[in-house]
Amino acid sequence: ARRPGELGEDTLYLRSCRAHSVVPASCFLRQGSAPELSLRHRGLGPQGAWALAHALTSNPYVKRLDLRDNGLCGAGAEALAGALSKTRSICDVDLSENRLGAEGARAICAALVVSPAVQRVQLAGNGLEEQAAQYLAELLLAHTGLKSLDLSYNQLNDQAGLTELNVRWNHLRGPGAIAFARGLEANIFLRVLDISYNGCGDSGASAVGEALKTNNVLEELYMSNNRISEAGALNLGLGLRVNQTLRILADIQVNREFDDLASSVKVILPGLCIKTAARRVEYKKELLAIFRPSE
Incomplete structure (x- = not known):
C-alpha cells in the first residue's frame, strides 16, 4: 500500500x-x-x-x-x-x-x-x-x-544595471498600464524606459508618479503619445518632488499652471531635461527644482 x-x-x-x-x-x-x-x-x-x-x-x-x-x-x-x-x-x-x-x-x-x-x-x-x-x-x-x-x-x-527597455507601440492601458507603472517601484536595473505610443492615460501617469517617489534608479523616461492630459502630467510631476535620479522626462503635455510652476523655482539640480509635447519646449536647467521642497 x-x-x-x-x-x-x-x-x-x-x-x-x-x-x-x-x-x-x-x-x-x-x-x-x-x-x-x-x-x-x-x-x-x-x-x-x-x-x-x-x-x-x-x-x-x-x-x-x-x-x-x-x-x-x-x-x-x-x-x-x-x-x-x-x-x-x-x-x-x-x-x-x-x-x-x-x-x-x-x-x-x-x-x-x-x-x-x-x-x-x-x-x-x-x-x-x-x-x-x-x-x-x-x-x-x-x-x-x-x-x-x-x-x-x-x-x-x-x-548590468545600465539597462534600457523600449516597449513603444504596445497595448499598455488601463489596469495593465497601472500595474506596469507600479513595477517601477521594484526596479533595480532600468536606467532608461521608453513607454511611448501606448495608452497609459492619466491613471497610468499618476501611477508612474507614485512609482517615481520610491524609484531611485531610473534616469530617463519617455512617455509620448499616451493620452496624458495636463492633469495627468501634474500628477506625474508630484513624483518628481521625491525622486532623486531622473534626469530626462520627455514628451508630456503641459498647461500654463505647469509652465508657471516650472518657471517659479530655479534652485535645485540643474541639468534636468524635460521635453513637453505641447510646444516641444526643452528645459535644460533647474526644472526639477519646482517639484522638490526646499531643504
Missing part, C-alpha cells in the same frame, strides 16, 4: 522519465502530492528537468518547488518554464546554483511574467551577467505580484 503523499507507479512522471531515458527521482514519487517538493542536489540535468516539467504541468498540489543545484542549465530552464507558465499552484521557486545563464534567465523570466501565482523566486549563483539583466528588468516591471527575488552570487555588476 502507498503511504500518504506518494504517487502511484503508473504516473505521468514515470512515463515522462521513460520517454526521456532518465532515472526517476524517488523523492518525487514520495513527495509528488505534498505542498513542498524538494529535489535539491539530485543531479536532474536538462533531461530530468523535461521529465519533471511534464509532471508538474498537471500537478495541482505543489506550492513550493526547490530545485537548487541540479545542473539544469539553459535547456532545463526552458523545460521548467513551460510548466511554470501553465501551473496555477506553484508560488515559491528555488532555481539557485543551476548554471542557468542568460538563456535560462530569459526562459524563466518569460514564464514568470505570465505566472501571477509565483511570488518568490531564488536565482542565486547562476552566472547571470549583463545580458540577463534585461530579462530580469522586464520581469520586475511586468510581474507586480512578485514579492521576493534572490539574485545573490551572480555577476550583475554596475554595467
Whole structure:
C-alpha cells in the first residue's frame, strides 16, 4: 500500500522519465502530492528537468518547488518554464546554483511574467551577467505580484544595471498600464524606459508618479503619445518632488499652471531635461527644482 503523499507507479512522471531515458527521482514519487517538493542536489540535468516539467504541468498540489543545484542549465530552464507558465499552484521557486545563464534567465523570466501565482523566486549563483539583466528588468516591471527575488552570487555588476527597455507601440492601458507603472517601484536595473505610443492615460501617469517617489534608479523616461492630459502630467510631476535620479522626462503635455510652476523655482539640480509635447519646449536647467521642497 502507498503511504500518504506518494504517487502511484503508473504516473505521468514515470512515463515522462521513460520517454526521456532518465532515472526517476524517488523523492518525487514520495513527495509528488505534498505542498513542498524538494529535489535539491539530485543531479536532474536538462533531461530530468523535461521529465519533471511534464509532471508538474498537471500537478495541482505543489506550492513550493526547490530545485537548487541540479545542473539544469539553459535547456532545463526552458523545460521548467513551460510548466511554470501553465501551473496555477506553484508560488515559491528555488532555481539557485543551476548554471542557468542568460538563456535560462530569459526562459524563466518569460514564464514568470505570465505566472501571477509565483511570488518568490531564488536565482542565486547562476552566472547571470549583463545580458540577463534585461530579462530580469522586464520581469520586475511586468510581474507586480512578485514579492521576493534572490539574485545573490551572480555577476550583475554596475554595467548590468545600465539597462534600457523600449516597449513603444504596445497595448499598455488601463489596469495593465497601472500595474506596469507600479513595477517601477521594484526596479533595480532600468536606467532608461521608453513607454511611448501606448495608452497609459492619466491613471497610468499618476501611477508612474507614485512609482517615481520610491524609484531611485531610473534616469530617463519617455512617455509620448499616451493620452496624458495636463492633469495627468501634474500628477506625474508630484513624483518628481521625491525622486532623486531622473534626469530626462520627455514628451508630456503641459498647461500654463505647469509652465508657471516650472518657471517659479530655479534652485535645485540643474541639468534636468524635460521635453513637453505641447510646444516641444526643452528645459535644460533647474526644472526639477519646482517639484522638490526646499531643504
